Amino acid sequence: MTTQLMALMSxxxxxxxxxxxxxxxxxxxxPAAESAAVTTPRVSATLLSSRDTxxxxxxxxxxxxxxxxxxxHTYWQNPGxxxxxxxxxxxxxxxxxxxxxxxxxxxxxxxxxxxNFGFEGTLLLPVEIAVPADAKPGQTITLKAxxxxxxxxxxxxxxEGSFTLDLPVAQAAVVDESAQARIDQARAxxxxxxxxxxxxxxxxxxxxxxxxxxxxxxxxxxxxxxxDTLIDHAAxxxxxxxxxxxxxxxxxxxxxxxxxxxxxxxxxxxDGGVPRSLALTAEAAPALVTAAGQAASAPRPxxxxxxxxxxxxxxxxxxxxxxxxxxxxxxxLMPCVLPVLFIKALGFxxxxxxxxxxxxxxGLLFLAGVVSTFMVLAGIVIGFAxxxxxxxxxxxxxxxxxxxxxxxxxxxxxxxxxxxxxVGTSVQGVGHGLASRGGRVGAFMTGALAVVVATPCTxxxxxxxxxxxxxxxxxxxxxxxxxxxxxxxLPVVALxxxxxxxxxxxxxxxxxxxxxxxxxxxxxxxxxxxxxxxSVQSGPGGVLxxxxxxxxxxxxxxxxxxxxxxxxxxxxxxxxxxxAAFGAGWFxxxxxxxxxxxxxxxxxxxxxxxxRVMALQAEGRPVFVNFTAAWCITCLxxxxxxxxxxxxxxxxxxxxxxxxxxDWTNRNSAIAxxxxxxxxxxxxxxxxxxxxxxxxxxxxxxxxxxxxxxxxARRAAGLDLKTVANRP
Amino acid sequence: MTAHQTCKTFIAGLAFASLAxxxxxVLAQGAAKVGAPAPAFQAIDADGxxxxxxxxxxxxxxxxxxxxxCPYVRKHYNSxxxxxxxxxxxxxxxxxxxVISSPIGEQGHVEGPMAKELTAKRDAxxxxxxxxxxxxxxxxxxxxxxxxxxIVDPKGTLAYMGAIDDKPSSSAASLTGAKSYVRQAVAxxxxxKPVSEASTKSYGCAVxxxxxx
Numbered sequence: 001m002t003t004q005l006m007a008l009m010s011x012x013x014x015x016x017x018x019x020x021x022x023x024x025x026x027x028x029x030x031p032a033a034e035s036a037a038v039t040t041p042r043v044s045a046t047l048l049s050s051r052d053t054x055x056x057x058x059x060x061x062x063x064x065x066x067x068x069x070x071x072x073h074t075y076w077q078n079p080g081x082x083x084x085x086x087x088x089x090x091x092x093x094x095x096x097x098x099x100x101x102x103x104x105x106x107x108x109x110x111x112x113x114x115x116n117f118g119f120e121g122t123l124l125l126p127v128e129i130a131v132p133a134d135a136k137p138g139q140t141i142t143l144k145a146x147x148x149x150x151x152x153x154x155x156x157x158x159x160e161g162s163f164t165l166d167l168p169v170a171q172a173a174v175v176d177e178s179a180q181a182r183i184d185q186a187r188a189x190x191x192x193x194x195x196x197x198x199x200x201x202x203x204x205x206x207x208x209x210x211x212x213x214x215x216x217x218x219x220x221x222x223x224x225x226x227x228d229t230l231i232d233h234a235a236x237x238x239x240x241x242x243x244x245x246x247x248x249x250x251x252x253x254x255x256x257x258x259x260x261x262x263x264x265x266x267x268x269x270x271d272g273g274v275p276r277s278l279a280l281t282a283e284a285a286p287a288l289v290t291a292a293g294q295a296a297s298a299p300r301p302x303x304x305x306x307x308x309x310x311x312x313x314x315x316x317x318x319x320x321x322x323x324x325x326x327x328x329x330x331x332x333l334m335p336c337v338l339p340v341l342f343i344k345a346l347g348f349x350x351x352x353x354x355x356x357x358x359x360x361x362x363g364l365l366f367l368a369g370v371v372s373t374f375m376v377l378a379g380i381v382i383g384f385a386x387x388x389x390x391x392x393x394x395x396x397x398x399x400x401x402x403x404x405x406x407x408x409x410x411x412x413x414x415x416x417x418x419x420x421x422x423v424g425t426s427v428q429g430v431g432h433g434l435a436s437r438g439g440r441v442g443a444f445m446t447g448a449l450a451v452v453v454a455t456p457c458t459x460x461x462x463x464x465x466x467x468x469x470x471x472x473x474x475x476x477x478x479x480x481x482x483x484x485x486x487x488x489x490l491p492v493v494a495l496x497x498x499x500x501x502x503x504x505x506x507x508x509x510x511x512x513x514x515x516x517x518x519x520x521x522x523x524x525x526x527x528x529x530x531x532x533x534x535s536v537q538s539g540p541g542g543v544l545x546x547x548x549x550x551x552x553x554x555x556x557x558x559x560x561x562x563x564x565x566x567x568x569x570x571x572x573x574x575x576x577x578x579x580a581a582f583g584a585g586w587f588x589x590x591x592x593x594x595x596x597x598x599x600x601x602x603x604x605x606x607x608x609x610x611x612r613v614m615a616l617q618a619e620g621r622p623v624f625v626n627f628t629a630a631w632c633i634t635c636l637x638x639x640x641x642x643x644x645x646x647x648x649x650x651x652x653x654x655x656x657x658x659x660x661x662x663d664w665t666n667r668n669s670a671i672a673x674x675x676x677x678x679x680x681x682x683x684x685x686x687x688x689x690x691x692x693x694x695x696x697x698x699x700x701x702x703x704x705x706x707x708x709x710x711x712x713a714r715r716a717a718g719l720d721l722k723t724v725a726n727r728p
Numbered sequence: 729m730t731a732h733q734t735c736k737t738f739i740a741g742l743a744f745a746s747l748a749x750x751x752x753x754v755l756a757q758g759a760a761k762v763g764a765p766a767p768a769f770q771a772i773d774a775d776g777x778x779x780x781x782x783x784x785x786x787x788x789x790x791x792x793x794x795x796x797x798c799p800y801v802r803k804h805y806n807s808x809x810x811x812x813x814x815x816x817x818x819x820x821x822x823x824x825x826x827v828i829s830s831p832i833g834e835q836g837h838v839e840g841p842m843a844k845e846l847t848a849k850r851d852a853x854x855x856x857x858x859x860x861x862x863x864x865x866x867x868x869x870x871x872x873x874x875x876x877x878x879i880v881d882p883k884g885t886l887a888y889m890g891a892i893d894d895k896p897s898s899s900a901a902s903l904t905g906a907k908s909y910v911r912q913a914v915a916x917x918x919x920x921k922p923v924s925e926a927s928t929k930s931y932g933c934a935v936x937x938x939x940x941x
Contacts, residue, residue, distance in 0.1 A: 081872040081873065081934060082872055082873040082930075082931070082932055082933055082934035082935075083933075083934070084896060084897065084898065084931065111934045111937075112937055112939065113867075113937055114872050114934050114935070114937070116934065148899065150799075150898065152933065152934070154834065154835045154936065155797060155798075155835045155836075155933070156798060156799055156800075156898075156933040156934075157799065158799045158898040158899070228929045229928075229929045253929070254760070254761065254762075254870060254889065254927060255889075255890055255927045255928050255929045255930075256927070257927075472768065473768055473770075673761065673763055673764060676761075676763075676764040676765065677763055677764065677885070679765070
């Protein structure tokens with residue numbers, strides 16, 4: 001009612017005077033200084049002033065008010081995944097100025113699977129107006145605002161409204177109490193400037209926002225960045241707390257761009273159930289800023305696939321299946337898998353005279369273990385590839401705690417093989433025990449374990465097949481991994497089904513005990529290697545964590561042995577064991593964090609970046625890029641047998657080959673992307689770029705020899721063009 | 729034997745539990761990534777024919793997420809800007825696929841005949857209109873808005889994803905002087921140059937997604 005009255009008055013000057021008199025005479029009926037409403041079925045908007053009259057030189061608040069219908073929303077400065085922020089354009093008399101919109105903290109409004117940032121219900125957007133000092137009492141100033149906003153439910157409607165407020169200039173300001181109260185209330189809930197600075201850093205694909213001033217006991221913490229190209233708006237923001245405060249893990253936006261080292265945003269959280277918000281500025285790690293500036297437009301060196309083309313169109317499904325099967329078969333010979341297969345074969349040897357059907361059953365269970373584990377890993381790899389995230393074969397070894405867990409597993413198996421401890425029923429019960437559930441589960445789990453320890457290896461043929469798998473629809477991808485699994489399981493299954501072969505195995509006897517003990521040593525070797533991987537990933541802390549984990553595991557195994565006989569001892573033993581397990585687990589998680597940088601480990605190599613490749617090519621130097629990881633056995637083998645050989649080093653020096661290393665020991669999105677571009681799911685990958693600008697790289701086979709490397713170097717240096725032409 | 733198998737069962741189980749744990753935080757982000765192979769897809773077009781990305785191998789392909797009632801889409805169609813872009817791209821030999829992802833019962837859902845009528849009525853010139861009512865293609869590409877543009881190069885690599893131009897507004901006035909990211913990217917691809925702005929923030933109405941079945 002008052003709104004309409006006021007609107008009427010605004011349009012008719014004389015009425016306004018009368019109304020003022022009326023308002024002064026009847027304070028109870030004081031008209032709100034509010035513009036005419038622009039009303040649609042979705043929004044009713046007005047411009048509200050905290051003053052009925054203003055005085056020269058003062059600053060006061062007005063607010064754009066949006067009463068938004070239920071189910072609809074308008075947008076914050078950064079609208080999130082879609083939408084558009086409300087905007088106000090002012091047309092003000094000379095001398096008057098309007099400030100920026102003072103935005104309240106937004107709400108995250110999910111529109112599955114997207115998230116918008118905006119407002120529901122009644123929204124006030126305060127703006128400060130400065131009246132010029134030379135405004136004359138008696139004069140009337142007219143505030144004109146043209147506001148546009150997008151209002152969305154399922155559908156979106158762009159709306160706009162023009163608002164006019166006439167405010168008389170007087171010697172003394174007349175405050176509209178109710179309007180002032182509404183605006184004050186709106187300003188009271190504006191985000192308060194945080195008394196600390198955030199720090200934004202990169203962790204692989206994600207971003208970490210460290211918030212030193214936030215208490216760990218708050219709830220529902222969420223960061224709303226002002227920039228819409230910083231984070232994935234819909235991703236969850238897991239929070240971790242330590243003595244330095246709280247850290248939010250944020251997913252990078254697919255359009256990630258950070259041009260300024262300082263970024264701002266709003267934090268919302270609940271403190272004892274009370275919603276609060278803070279206006280935050282954060283300092284971004286310099287690498288993040290420059291890397292981002294380049295990432296958006298980074299020129300990438302050209303690559304040609306020579307020996308084994310892997311683009312979807314190039315490698316047929318049948319070829320991929322064949323490669324995968326063959327690769328799986330060869331994987332059996334890799335040093336990481338062999339000990340596990342020894343154990344299985346040993347089991348068969350013991351069983352050979354027990355029952356053929358039992359052996360067969362064991363073989364099939366092993367097959368089931370292999371296949372289902374491959375399917376789980378493939379599901380994860382394909383799933384992550386489908387999500388555009390940089391994981392590949394062996395991804396789990398990028399997690400130091402998992403590497404350490406595997407090292408512990410290897411150590412325990414080693415000691416078990418040495419007979420240092422027994423678990424469960426005594427070893428005499430083998431014959432009967434095998435038919436028991438434990439034996440079956442054991443066979444299945446041996447298959448699973450074989451696959452898990454096989455992941456650091458890429459056998460020849462596997463790289464291309466897996467590259468194919470992750471770029472195809474999931475069903476085809478799984479088929480390729482299935483072929484890999486079948487190839488991998490074939491030798492053991494064949495052994496279990498071939499009585500002839502089994503009969504060739506010698507009778508069980510003392511030799512078996514000796515062999516079993518001997519197999520402990522490959523296990524220890526693997527454990528040592530894994531601890532070394534942890535040291536590369538996490539530095540000295542990783543080694544300490546791994547050794548503490550081994551100690552705790554040994555302690556627990558010993559405890560379970562000594563406390564077996566009495567109920568009370570078992571209870572105490574179990575309690576101690578649980579404490580030790582949790583303590584060691586906690587320590588591992590605390591200490592084994594990936595180092596921030598993974599630098600090339602050899603002195604004569606440089607760290608790979610696409611820009612570096614292009615720069616070196618421009619200098620006329622052939623460039624060799626070694627995509628490797630500490631946990632990749634094939635990579636290490638290649639380094640020993642080919643890359644570190646004197647003749648290779650000499651040839652590289654003579655041909656002025658630049659040697660770049662892309663180390664994927666820890667997660668690195670640039671490397672993951674480069675691998676994906678080559679149709680690869682993991683390391684190793686060897687590229688040889690010719691020493692001319694924009695020259696295309698040759699992909700070398702996965703097993704290197706000094707000869708093949710030197711020949712490739714000569715080709716890259718342009719000395720052996722005939723060979724290039726003759727290549728398939 | 730049983731003894732150490734039981735032990736292995738236990739520790740392998742542990743290793744597995746931790747594996748599953750590590751795989752837990754799956755990103756809620758779209759799949760497509762500039763520089764990586766464009767996600768393969770299969771969808772029915774307005775004529776009821778099954779189309780997939782592979783059939784356009786060797787050609788540049790533009791995907792346009794659209795919703796005829798979205799004000800941002802209308803801005804581009806009512807002014808004939810979008811149709812002009814489609815026709816220019818067709819002249820360059822670029823395949824233009826308009827994708828409609830609204831599921832049945834959601835705003836923007838259309839069936840084949842309606843999609844064809846919209847194309848004819850607006851004088852639009854896509855090579856095909858793909859109907860994606862189960863939002864599979866949208867999910868594969870992580871499309872968030874209408875319009876949302878993706879460019880796949882002849883090698884099948886995603887060369888551009890993001891906004892259609894640099895003026896995130898539904899007002900027709902914003903078309904004046906807007907920089908077309910799509911034109912820029914296609915021109916750079918044609919010249920054999922890297923796409924200078926390969927990933928931008930798209931703007932518009934939210935893509936209506938079908939619930940995951």
